[in-house]
Each structure stands twice: as structure tokens, then as C-alpha cells.
Amino acid sequence: MTRITRKATAAGILLAAVTLAISACSGTTSLPGSDSSASAGADSVLTGAPVASADLILPNSTMEAIKKRGKLVVAExxxxxxxxxxxxTNPDQVTGFDADLAKLLAIYILGKPNVEIVPPASETREAMLQNGTVDVVFNTYTITEExxxxxxxxxxxxxxxxxxAVKSDNDTIKSVKDLDGKHVIVGANTPAVTAVPEVAPTAKVTxxxxDPAAVQxxxxxxGDAYVQDxxxxxxxxxxxxxxxxxGAPFTKEPYGIGLKHGDSDFKSFINEWLKTIQKGGQWGQAWKTTLGTVxxxxxxxxxxxxxxxxx
Incomplete structure (x- = not known):
């Protein structure tokens, strides 16, 4: 998906970089309690976050360049x-699932969550990677072969x-399996128009x-339910x-971390980091305190x- 949220439109915002400098003790593998206004949820995600061993920061690699710079530059x-x-009220504070993962990656490389954010537009993400404006893209960036x-x-x-989605007091619809015979709201010209009849043949689709009209x-x-991304x-x-x-999504749209084309060492490094935070529970905690709250x-x-x- 190219973007499912409102893009930053002001030119100043698009050109500005937001630096998140949250201090951590050098040389440690976990972060102390923060004195910033970060939420308890974000603190719990970063506490005990893994740090890459020195041998994983290969000479002349992107990882080494980021470490020497002292910050991870992210399109987000x-x-x-x-x-x-x-x-x-606090421009240095950026929260959410993608934001937490970016901080976790910064900790893995730097030992601290120093992240500089450059807000992208959907059509600029490839260029930002190709010209080295950013190191990585965390931006609901759907993986496609093209x-x-x-x-x-x-x-x-x-x-x-x-x-x-259903009304908060609805306890009868727990997943897509419960949509048969129900009045189901969808967005016009979205995949839901054809997907709902396939999974719930007797549902009445409107x-x-x-999106605001569908929510209202x-x-x-x-309608009894609303089907959307x-x-x-x-x-x-x-x-x-x-x-x-x-319930969980019933179709698949895989989001990837965008990297400069051809940097196989950095790709392998990040894939290993992903496996590490999945196994260590940080990935699950990041989801639980962000997307999982609703x-x-x-x-x-x-x-x-x-x-x-x-x-």
C-alpha cells in the first residue's frame, strides 16, 4: 500500500528532520528509565532492547557509517x-509501531535510540533511498516485485x-467468519468490495x-461491521x-523495510535484527502497545x- 494515512503536506514539514535524542548509557545493552515524556508503553518496548555485537558492524558497511554518524536516518x-x-505538544516525541521499530533498530546499531526522521511522500521513498537521504524506510511500504x-x-x-471493525459494544462479531447474513460496510473502490462476498456470501454489502463516511x-x-485495511x-x-x-486481517499485504538497492550486507543485518526482536519479544510488545491497543x-x-x- 502506498499510504493509508494523511500525508504531511506542508513543505516545511517535508523538508524538516526531527531528531529524537533519547539518552542511554553507553556500552550497555538495556536502557534506563527515560526522563522524557515518552509513554510507559514505549519505555517498555525499549527496555532491554538488543544491541548488535561488534563483529556484526562490518567494516565499510552501512552499519558502520550509521554508527560513526551517531544516528539512524529514517523515512517515516x-x-x-x-x-x-x-x-x-512535544515535537521530539514520535510514537507508534513503525516509530518503535525504528528506535529499536537504532539501539541495535548505536546502543541508543537516536533517530532522525525525514517525512516522505509515497512517490519520494525510492528516491530518498537511492540518493542516500535516508538509511531506511518505515512507512507501510508494501513489498512488490516491481x-x-x-x-x-x-x-x-x-x-x-x-x-x-464493529461498534465497541458488539460482542457477536469476533472475526470475518461471523459476517454471513450481516450488513457489511465497505469502502467504494477498495478490495473489500469483492473480498467480502467471497468470504461471506450471504452478507449484504453497502x-x-x-472512510469517515463509512465509520459514521x-x-x-x-451496518453491523466495516471491512477495510x-x-x-x-x-x-x-x-x-x-x-x-x-480478529486478524483475512487478506495479506506485507510491509517491508525499504533499503538502498544492492546493499546485501545491510539487508542481511536488518533481517537478523528482525528475527532477534521477534524472538526476544520486543516486536510483540511494540505491536501490543500500539496497533494492539484498539x-x-x-x-x-x-x-x-x-x-x-x-x-
Missing amino acids: ALDAPLLSQQDP RATQVDFAGPYFESGLAV AFAT ALIQGR YTLLASDAASEKQIKVV TDSAIPTPPEIGSVPGS
Whole structure:
């Protein structure tokens, strides 16, 4: 998916870089309690985060260049609730699943979560990697074989897809399996238009032109459920407490970490880091304290590294 949240539109925002300098004790493999305004959830994700051993920082590698620079430069949104959202009262504070993973990667390379954010537009991500503006892209960047001819993808690190939202007091619909015979809201011209009849043949489908209109229709009871991309529904549920996401995505849209094309050492390094944080629980904790706060489903199983064409 190119973007499912509002893009930063002001030119100043697009050109500005936000530096997150959260201090940590040098040479340690875990972070002490932060004195910043970071949430308890973010603190719990970073506590005990792994740091790469010295032999993994190969000479003349991208990892070494980042370590010498002292910060990881990331293309990442500032306006994506639960993924990467800037605190308007504290611009240095950016929270969400993508934001947490970027900090964890910085810790793995640097020993501390020093991240500089450069907000991208969907159409600029390839160029930002190719010209070295950023080291990595965390930006709901769907892996495709076409894109993989221009950039490399580590991961996939998360698998989105179509999911189901209902009103917060609805306890009868727990997943897509419960949609048969129900009135289901979908977005016009989205994959849900054809996907819902395939999984729930007796559902009555009603399409709405925009996401806000679909959310309002659900709240007003004009439908029993709303089917849309998981991360968009999670964002909706974060700002509208009358709805919740139920179950896991029932289609697959794999998100990858964008890298400069041809940097095989950096790709292998990041893939090993992903396996490390998955095994160590940091990946699951990052999901639980961000996207997981608006759904009743358990922590999902991370997608298999390299399992998608183009990864």
C-alpha cells in the first residue's frame, strides 16, 4: 500500500528532520528509565532492547557509517496514528509501531535510540533511498516485485490486509467468519468490495465513498461491521472509541523495510535484527502497545522473513 494515512503536506514539514535524542548509557545493552515524556508503553518496548555485537558492524558497511554518524536516518510519517505520530505538544516525541521499530533498530546499531526522521511522500521513498537521504524506510511500504527492482526490502516486518471493525459494544462479531447474513460496510473502490462476498456470501454489502463516511455509518448502526485495511481501521479506532477492530486481517499485504538497492550486507543485518526482536519479544510488545491497543486479538505471529516475492 502506498499510504493509508494523511500525508504531511506542508513543505516545511517535508523538508524538516526531527531528531529524537533519547539518552542511554553507553556500552550497555538495556536502557534506563527515560526522563522524557515518552509513554510507559514505549519505555517498555525499549527496555532491554538488543544491541548488535561488534563483529556484526562490518567494516565499510552501512552499519558502520550509521554508527560513526551517531544516528539512524529514517523515512517515516509524522501523522499516522498508532504507526508513527508526532506529539504536537512535544515535537521530539514520535510514537507508534513503525516509530518503535525504528528506535529499536537504532539501539541495535548505536546502543541508543537516536533517530532522525525525514517525512516522505509515497512517490519520494525510492528516491530518498537511492540518493542516500535516508538509511531506511518505515512507512507501510508494501513489498512488490516491481518496487524491488528499485529498492531492497528487509522483512516483511508486518502483514496488514483487510480486517473487520464493529461498534465497541458488539460482542457477536469476533472475526470475518461471523459476517454471513450481516450488513457489511465497505469502502467504494477498495478490495473489500469483492473480498467480502467471497468470504461471506450471504452478507449484504453497502459501499461508502470515504472512510469517515463509512465509520459514521457503522457508529449510526447502518451496518453491523466495516471491512477495510487493518492499519486504517486501527487508526480509526484510535480516534473514535465507539468502534473496535476484531480478529486478524483475512487478506495479506506485507510491509517491508525499504533499503538502498544492492546493499546485501545491510539487508542481511536488518533481517537478523528482525528475527532477534521477534524472538526476544520486543516486536510483540511494540505491536501490543500500539496497533494492539484498539483490537481484541492476540499478538499476531510475525510474517516469515523473505517469504514474499520481492523480499
